[in-house]
Amino acid sequence: MTDRAPIPRLPRALDLLAFGFGSGRSPKAPGTAGSALAVLWFAAFASFPLPLYIGWVVVAALAGIVICGEAAKQMGVHDHPGIVWDEFVGQWIALVPLVPLMTWDLHHVLAVLLGFALFRLFDIWKPWPVRWADRRVHGGLGIMLDDLIAGVMAAVVLWLLLPLLPATEPGWFGIPR
Numbered sequence: 595m596t597d598r599a600p601i602p603r604l605p606r607a608l609d610l611l612a613f614g615f616g617s618g619r620s621p622k623a624p625g626t627a628g629s630a631l632a633v634l635w636f637a638a639f640a641s642f643p644l645p646l647y648i649g650w651v652v653v654a655a656l657a658g659i660v661i662c663g664e665a666a667k668q669m670g671v672h673d674h675p676g677i678v679w680d681e682f683v684g685q686w687i688a689l690v691p692l693v694p695l696m697t698w699d700l701h702h703v704l705a706v707l708l709g710f711a712l713f714r715l716f717d718i719w720k721p722w723p724v725r726w727a728d729r730r731v732h733g734g735l736g737i738m739l740d741d742l743i744a745g746v747m748a749a750v751v752l753w754l755l756l757p758l759l760p761a762t763e764p765g766w767f768g769i770p771r
Contacts (some may be wrong), residue, residue: 608661608668609665611661612664613677613678613679614666614681615631617630618675624675624676625678625717625718628679628681629713632682632683633685633689633706635682637685639693640693641698642693643701644690644693648690651683651686653691654682654683655679655683658680658682658683658737659737659738660724660734661732662677663733664734664752665677666737672732672736672737672770677737680740680741683693683741684730684742684744686745687746688713688723688748689709691705691709691753691756696730701760704759705752705759708752712752716744716745720740720744724740724744727739727740727743
């Protein structure tokens with residue numbers, strides 16, 4: 595990650611996507627702001643059938659290589675902290691274990707929060723191989739790859755921890771549908 599560089603004007607669509615619909619412009623913790631907004635988008639995508647959800651994430655990841663690479667190139671930096679499309683995709687990967695299960699009861703709301711926390715932990719802490727990807731792979735792929743790996747790591751840990759979360763009846767916070 596580089597020091598907070600000024601954000602030049604980018605073409606509108608590139609700016610909108612690279613900066614995560616404005617969340618990357620947060621003066622504090624833009625990556626966390628981007629991940630939080632990605633969780634809200636997840637709420638819209640969580641009802642997709644799993645193959646469609648995974649297809650959406652793959653398309654978003656491939657597009658992200660171009661989006662993040664072009665934004666960084668136009669800004670003249672490797673990975674500006676405000677470029678958060680990679681956090682969006684990494685967060686969506688972290689939440690994959692929840693897609694076939696979503697009922698929006700307390701159990702799953704806690705699971706979404708845990709998935710958010712796990713992704714942020716791996717993205718910030720950068721254990722191997724996240725750190726390796728962050729330091730060795732450059733361009734749009736490099737910007738995306740460390741977050742994709744952090745998302746996979748978070749998804750695996752979330753999947754392992756799901757049985758330990760308290761269970762409730764189906765519905766919003768245990769309220770019957």
